[in-house]
């Protein structure tokens with residue numbers, strides 16, 4: 508009997524709208540605050556930093572569906588729909604009767620889901636006459652995606668890359684440069700934020716928080732320049748809902764509906780992207796009657812959802828961003844240098860933070876050795892080497908499978924956020940037994956949160 512392995516949508520079935528869960532949330536997220544006055548901020552207050560359209564989307568609490576511009580949809584067609592894949596190989600390797608599906612976002616030109624938001628962000632900048640975009644990047648996935656998207660719309664891109672990644676991941680830098688971006692290791696002497704950090708600590712290896720500070724400063728001080736962010740903010744997650752909206756139709760083609768939806772968690776964009784379209788049915792169901800569970804998998808070394816505190820905190824280390832209501836480890840938190848660079852961020856998006864608080868989703872933390880074990884098992888079973896970030900989703904999936912009773916047929920859907928072919932140095936470390944686990948104690952987290960006042 509032939510069993511269907513992959514489900515695709517025709518080009519004209521690619522979603523025409525993104526799903527804005529803010530319109531449906533039982534409790535809306537609290538507003539961002541101006542750090543000086545602690546007054547709620549309006550979309551206009553964010554216009555100097557981000558594309559106007561993105562600012563409006565960020566605080567849009569009323570429109571459930573937000574149209575995907577035709578120009579963006581045209582570029583989505585270069586790689587969408589992405590396949591929904593039934594993981595027969597993984598099911599067999601685990602000896603489970605669960606039905607495991609994954610949405611394969613690794614097939615995008617840049618190898619991860621990040622392009623889904625880079626394209627609209629670059630497009631909105633272009634539309635309002637902006638000439639330059641700037642951003643930060645860790646492992647380089649976001650920087651590569653924005654560099655490519657900028658080149659599509661004839662914009663110049665300036666990327667601050669966390670110094671340790673700039674040195675350890677030279678190929679992502681080459682990818683950005685191939686698309687014409689200017690890449691600077693952060694902290695750098697080119698901004699006040701960078702200079703301050705280097706003066707205090709000349710050996711600083713950088714962090715995402717520092718790189719954000721540098722990029723935001725550049726956007727504020729350069730004419731016709733906007734900043735773009737690859738995760739955390741609500742408009743980024745909005746763009747990523749194209750993942751879940753496609754998956755919803757594809758699961759229908761497979762004649763199934765997920766009992767559990769799982770994704771790895773850095774700032775929440777791929778998690779929200781795959782989850783929110785399914786969560787809308789849970790919210791709409793009477794008394795939240797739908798049984799579907801949503802599980803975010805974060806690294807044990809950066810456990811903002813499982814061990815952080817819900818509070819107003821800055822999105823960056825220097826304190827340039829608005830104050831955001833989120834689960835956070837404190838904006839001064841310096842995560843251990845794990846290989847899943849995309850998950851090393853101190854906070855969680857405001858939507859996800861509110862949903863977690865309201866019990867609509869769950870979170871688990873996973874250490875890096877368990878994540879790579881899961882990644883290698885998946886690679887051998889399905890022939891795709893997952894990004895170190897995505898390995899966390901796979902590990903969480905395996906944990907769920909292990910909890911099932913013999914013969915139980917749960918349907919599990921996880922997001923494969925990216926492939927790991929540019930991250931083989933990390934796999935080398937794992938395979939040679941050189942990886943260690945990092946965990947954070949409650950005392951360390953308390954100390955970090957105390958530092959921020």
Ligand SMILES: *Cc1c(COP(=O)(O)O)cnc(C)c1O
Nearest residue numbers: 648738773774775776777849925
């Ligand atoms: C950036 C990244 C992540 C984490 O970001 P989210 O906003 O939490 O999705 C996960 N996987 C990959 C491959 C990434 O590049």
